[in-house]
Amino acid sequence: MATTRNKVAIAGVAYSPTVKRSDRGLGALAIDACLGAIRDAGLKPEDIDGISNYPNPSRIGAGEKDGVDFVGTKFIAEALRLKNLSWFSSVTAGTMCVSLVEAVNAVAAGTCTHALVWRGMANPPGQFGVYRATRAEGDTQFEAPYGLANHVMRFAFAYSQYMARYGATREDMATYIVNCRRNAAINPNAAHVGKPITREDYMGARMIGEPLSILDCDMPVDGCGAVVVTTAERARDLAQKPVYVTGVASGGFKYNHSLVLDLDSYEESAALLARSLWKNAGLGPSDMDFANVYDGFSLFVYIYLEAFGFCKKGEAHRFIQDGRIALEGELPVNPSGGAMGMGRLHGTPQLLEGVLQLQGRAGQRQLKKARTTLVNSGGPATGCGAAVLTVDP
Amino acid sequence: MRAKPTRPIPVPTPLTQPFWDAARNGQLAIQRCQDCRTYFHPPTSVCMQCYSSRLAFEPVSGKGAIHARTIMHDGRIQGFGESVPFAVIVVELAEQRGLYLLSNLLDVPPEEARIGLPVEVDFEPMDGGFVLPQFRLSATMKA
């Protein structure tokens, strides 16, 4: 178990408005979310002495201007005039949860006291999925000449294997997607608020890279989510009920020296993340009241539910059936609506929902039992992080 | 494929040039460590198994099996707009577990790309003087 167990807490959270396309620009949205989280904790910008972020632009070729195409540490430090900073971190992989892990460790080590963590995502002009290169450079020389130029296709490979190996069908996945949209429909922060869908909608969705349809991919949005991390002791003096960080882990490497993200890589890498997390937290899957697992592509939910031990390998497509993962079910999964319901926000639908549920601030989607939970985000073999959060330290 | 796509032209590096040179000569060659005999694709600057720098390209059998697949339905990839739907397959070469190559599947409808089926390499000339290693189902190979 970690020596830092429950010694660090999350003290504030906030979302910016999240919509398919905002006329305000990502910079303004990120300022909203960051100032919102600071205020939510009962703090002021001058109290923030640490910042942590995963800045990568939301799609390749989206532009590289900080505060426009992405929101990095430079933009936030300057925009919020954070002149008391003693620490910052900018991770190259793993989305929101990996930058959370960094902040938790920095606070635990005493490098800073109030760390701000955020993830902003822009939906730039033009469309995802459009690919225009006529030359295939670098590793793409072994992909693009075959027409493999779209991310959805890369992520479809492992899903095709999952289906063949374990007998999963698109009908099975319909349950997950419909449940996400049902949860998001009553989440005012969700891009798909008020827009539930039916199983038939899912089954008829436009195919992109089979077996992944448009509804197996999270919708690009403009939006940002932020949290404030501090010591447990300090959090008890602040505005919100402290949510303690029981354990953290990061990982997500692929060991097969190949361009292919295959099922074995996902399973191996996610299993390592899970082992690290449960060891660090001193808890296991049966201690979780609900699960916030990353669903940037639908298959990830199966991978993570299995890796974290909520069900056996190859059984997630059956585990999610019969209402088990609904708000009323025995293991609610992504009560926020996840990325499928909230939009492409790289882990904020997981992390912020964990906090809001534990604080009893989840509105209409508030769970009856929400004392301890798992939050996780990032690709299982491209960089991922996880944490156990609790209100019972 | 329904229509012949306009494929992006590979830009070889010193590390990858031998792969394309071999293809032009109708041969599938994969980089291999001369010390521990492990194959690597894409090519690497150091053996990722034993850390030897003695790496060289060697011809392989060109036989393998479909390990994973996707069927692309979205035509917004330049040059492939008229070719959808088409299959992109991950071929696991017979020589080594986890030795993967990407390919289309020649001559059959994309739904025929089923995981586990045996495939064999063929070579397809493309623009820029390049020859592209491509795979077809072993059952459909001419005797």
Ligand SMILES: [Zn+2]
């Ligand atoms: Zn070697």
